[in-house]
Amino acid sequence: VIGGARQRCWLSDRPRHAPLVESHRSRWHRHLCMTHSDQATEASLEQRIAQLSKIGAVRKLTEICVNSEGRLEQGVEPETISQVLQALNRLEAARHARLVMESLWVQASGSLDLTLDERITRLVPDYVELMRRASDLEALQAMQRACERGAFGGILQKPALAEHIYLASVQTAIVREELNEALATIQKLHRIAERLATKNTQGDEAAMERTSSSSVTGEVTQDADPERIRRFCDTMRLFSKAKSYRGLFLTVDALQLCGLELSAPVLECLAQSAVRQVSFVTSAVSIEKMPEERFPEAAFIGRSNVGKSSLVNMVIGRKALAKTSKTPGKTRQFNYYLVNERDPSDAFYLVDLPGVGYARVSKEQRIEWDRLFVDYVRRRRKLRVLFHLIDCQTGALEEDVRLMNVLAELLLGKNGRWNRSGADDLHYVIVLTKIDRRGGTVSPAIFSHLEQILEETGLLRWREVPVLTTSAQTKTGREAIWQYLRLLHKHWK
Ligand SMILES: Nc1nc2c(ncn2[C@@H]2O[C@H](COP(=O)(O)OP(=O)(O)OP(=O)(O)O)[C@@H](O)[C@H]2O)c(=O)[nH]1
Ligand SMILES: [Mg+2]
Structure with a gap:
């Protein structure tokens, strides 16, 4: 197995190593070659390796490897494998584990046409864990290469x-x-x-x-x-x-x-x-009171009681950061939550908006709210994702249609022109909430109605509108929301 053509194969394929380990291994290899030709040196080889490493396990392993020579062609004996495992378990330093792993597997892959013996393959996960615990990246990279070359059965x-x-x-x-x-x-x-x-x-x-x-x-x-x-x-x-x-x-x-x-x-x-850290920043009732536009933001809009605050909590994995309530109209301001404050490159705002269509709000207040919303979408240039929440039990209601019309007019302009000059690209996403109340499914009629409204308002002319389904209770759809939050930072894609 060692020497001749196979030795060349090993040498040419060998991965790069830290000098210390390299010297251990090449010396060891030289010794093995010597042993092959000269049985008399076997004892001194063992001795010398023991001196090199000072770890009894390596001596033991060397012995095993030397003994198994010539038998690798037929596969490694089961008893050898269990000895190797025992010895491996006793190894303390990664380089020793690597020494053994590489010798066994490089030799075996040389002799077995890169298809490792099934039994060795079964040991690989143990080796991997050893390498990982020892932070031995080079050994793991060698394993990757072997993997790519078709070892371990491909x-x-x-x-x-x-x-x-x-x-x-x-x-x-x-x-x-x-x-x-x-x-x-x-x-x-x-x-x-x-x-x-x-x-x-x-x-x-x-x-x-x-x-x-x-x-x-x-x-x-x-x-x-x-x-x-x-x-x-x-x-x-x-x-x-x-x-x-x-x-x-x-x-x-x-x-x-x-x-x-x-x-x-x-x-x-x-x-x-x-979400490494999250903090409540401010409750704003006007654009001026909103925080400085340092980070990209995603906003949650929708009718009162549709589950906006609950969704914010679900997305960031906090139970009650955003206040929720059975009584509609709980959220009356633009509530800003800042995620990952301490790492500006990954920070972003989540904005929990007040509900639209709260019955007890006067007409004037509603107009005021509309104005604020229009201002918000037009002027917050770092607003990148707008989640429009709709209760899956009711589908889009009058207030939702009104909101879509406001948005369409704003985004498309009267003459169909983009109306957010200098602003980032905005993604508009519809979220059907509380699907746990419908046994996890949404009636097709709700979808077709939505499609019709999107068509009528002209929003579909602007771009495709994704429709997600979520439940704050069962946490359904959290990953889908995150797929859109990924659009907040370019380097997250
Ligand atoms: N079953 C179920 N209930 C939900 C879900 N999401 C929210 N709710 C309930 O719906 C009610 C309203 O939730 P909120 O998150 O406060 O709604 P909101 O849209 O923030 O309401 P406003 O702040 O008034 O605009 C609460 O009683 C929630 O527990 C959901 O996914 N499933
Ligand atoms: Mg709320």
Whole structure:
């Protein structure tokens, strides 16, 4: 196995290492080659390696590797594997684990045509965990390369394993403050997942059936594999700690590309990771009283009692930051909440607007409110997303139609011209709330009515209008809201 053509293969394929480790390994390799040709040096080899490392485990491992020589062609003996595992468990330093892992797997992949023995493949997750705990990015990168070259039975045959290796690499890169590396790696995982998805759709019908049934029963899939979910959540938290929203969102994308759904724990984690701090800023009753336009903002508008304040709370993962009430008209001002104050590049405002169409408000007050709203949309240049909330039980009512007309006139101008000069692009999103009260579904009539109104008001001529469904009670639709909050900062996309 060692020497000749295979030795060349190992040397040419070897990854770059820290000098200390390199010297350990190359010396070790030289010793192994010597042993191969000269049995007499075996004892001194062991001795010398023991001196090099001072760790008994390495001696033990060397012994195992030397003993298994020539047998790798037929695969590694089970007893060897269990010894390796035992020894690995005793290893304290990452470089030693790497030494062993690489020797076994590079040699084996050399001899087994890059298709590792099934039993070694089963050990890979243990190696990955070891590398991750030891923050050994180089070793994990070597694993990625092996993965890409078709080791471990090939990425496409073992997607969960590839996912494990890549996520461990991402986490390690973040811990080592190599953020660019982390971002590049999570994007590699995207590409793998995409390749896998293409393969699945091209695959046989049975495979397709499996995919579709698992996506239909998404909840079950997640329950079946909480480990995978946990890995993604850990990665999200680390990106959050490293203050990288981009990484955070890329992880969410990767999770979905890998066929997992945004289950409750993932969403909880997303809200917690994306919202590092949140504070109430001010209640404004006029444009002048609104905070300085330092950060982009997203606003929630809609009739009284439709659930705006509840949705704000749900999105930021706080129970009662925005005051909610059974009595319509609770929110009377533009309430500004500032998210991530301490990291200006990721900060944004959420604005909880007062309800429209509150019965006990006089006509004058209503006109006053309209004027304020028009002023708000026209003058807040950093307003990027406008969520219009509509109760899914009633659908769009008179007040909603009025609001859409006001908006259409404002955005399109009388002659159809954009009426927010110098302002950022604005996304208008309709949110149907309280879907828990309708058993999680919305009647098609509500949708077609909405479409008709959007058509009539002319808003559809401006651009497509997404319609989301949410429930503050069951937290349904939180990720969909976040997909639009992602538009707040360009670097989050
Ligand atoms: N079942 C259910 N109830 C909800 C949901 N969202 C809000 N509610 C309830 O609806 C009522 C009004 O919610 P708020 O969030 O205060 O509504 P609002 O739009 O802020 O109302 P104003 O401030 O008056 O404009 C409260 O009793 C909430 O508990 C939901 O998704 N499901
Ligand atoms: Mg409110």
